[in-house]
Amino acid sequence: MSLAFHITDVSLGHGDETVVRGLDLDIRPGEVLVVVGASGCGKSTLLRSLAGLLPVRGGALLADGAPITGPSPDRALVFQDDALLPWRSARHNVELPLAIRRVPRGERRRLADHWLGQVGLADHGDRRPGKLSGGMRQRVQLARTLAGEPKAILMDEPFGALDAQTRAAMQRLLVDVLRTTPATVVFITHDVDEALYLGDRVAVLGPDGVRTLIDVPEPRDPATRGTPVVRAAREEILRSLT
């Protein structure tokens, strides 16, 4: 139920332009791997390649040992914003992956309501995305992703457009929700504190692959915030970011 990714000597890019070369990284099943890096260093490119939306330019990109050749419902992608279909209600959006998997209609609705409940939006199923706040929309997107029961969740700065307070609440919600799923998570962020709070490991990406790979001490335990070990990890990430 959780995917392992094996990335060996991979080059990534768009068109003629190579963005990342010589990337080696193993993503363990069930872990939360956070990727940070300078803007434009290729984080989104990596995630799109893992999703199967963008072919790699060289090297081997394996999901559970099989080369990634295209998108699959096993590997769900969560976007920064505006990925919900605006003409569908929140519930109808969450039902979409279920409809694609040909879940019967009644069951679809029950599951959609279940997942909306999981993200605290049980009462907002009938609203269109345009009538929801940015934080609520991201929660609907999370519910939609979880409803597809993917083996891996690829998140591209999902809280990047939210204000600090909403963001902190979303981080707590994500930690809660991820406890109920075995999926492997690859999470991209610009926020080092977010990385240290959410991740089991944090990878710093550069043009020549992973610069630093850090094991987070006591992952997802708010009590460790500001302790010397976490501060040391934070310093190390910031150092390799510059």
Next chain:
Amino acid sequence: MTTTLAAPSREARAGAGPKRQRGRRVNRWLIRAASLLTALLVWQWLTATDATVWIRFDRLPTPVEVAGQLGLLLRDPLYYLDIAQSLVRILTGFVLAAVAGIAAGIAVARSRLLSDLLQPLFEVVRPIPAIALVPVAILLFPENEQGIVFITFTAAFFPILVSTRHAVRALPTVWEDAVRTMGGGRGRVLLSVVLPGALPGVFGGLSVGMGVAWICVISAEMISGDYGVGYRTWHAYTIVDYPAVLVGMITIGVLGFATAGAVELLGRKVVGDR
């Protein structure tokens, strides 16, 4: 954290209840009716006084004369037959153009091969005014009726095609990416993303298409019809029956207004608020 207030609706902002709201709506309809009535009064005044201010109103029929003619025609079954004939022609041509235009617009926007195959053809045919196709229509179709529908179809096809193509091209890729990473294939992307996403633009094209279709159905009838509002109007002109010509024009105006309104209404219903 993320408690949101619903955006204040218009009446809440204006501090008015549903009653005031209804009052305002009635008001707007009054203004619209007054606009039409004023135009009629100005027309009556200009023609009744035989005003000649470089443009000459002395030979134009007055609204009263036209109304009299309209009263006569309203009792004439031929008048309704003409309207029915024109409506059948325009609706047939328009519906065919809508289906073909939407399909071709999506095909051209989504497939490079189809775009390369069809786009040059469309670009060459598009500048030709549909009414200039009358000779071709006469050669191609065994019956006059089919020729008129063909011309109407061609007229409405291109605005629908172009709007659909633009609307599909302008769709953000994120929706398609999302559906594909949920395991959706081409068909699912088309049905769940492309079609609903392009609908607002498509309806823009349908509105324009309906307008052009009227222009062309009337012109085609004037040239080669033996029934229809366009034919009847032209016929009235050849026998110098100006009040009947104006009744024909007003009939065209009202029919055009009604069909455009129908497309608009359907659009609002299908597209909804987003």
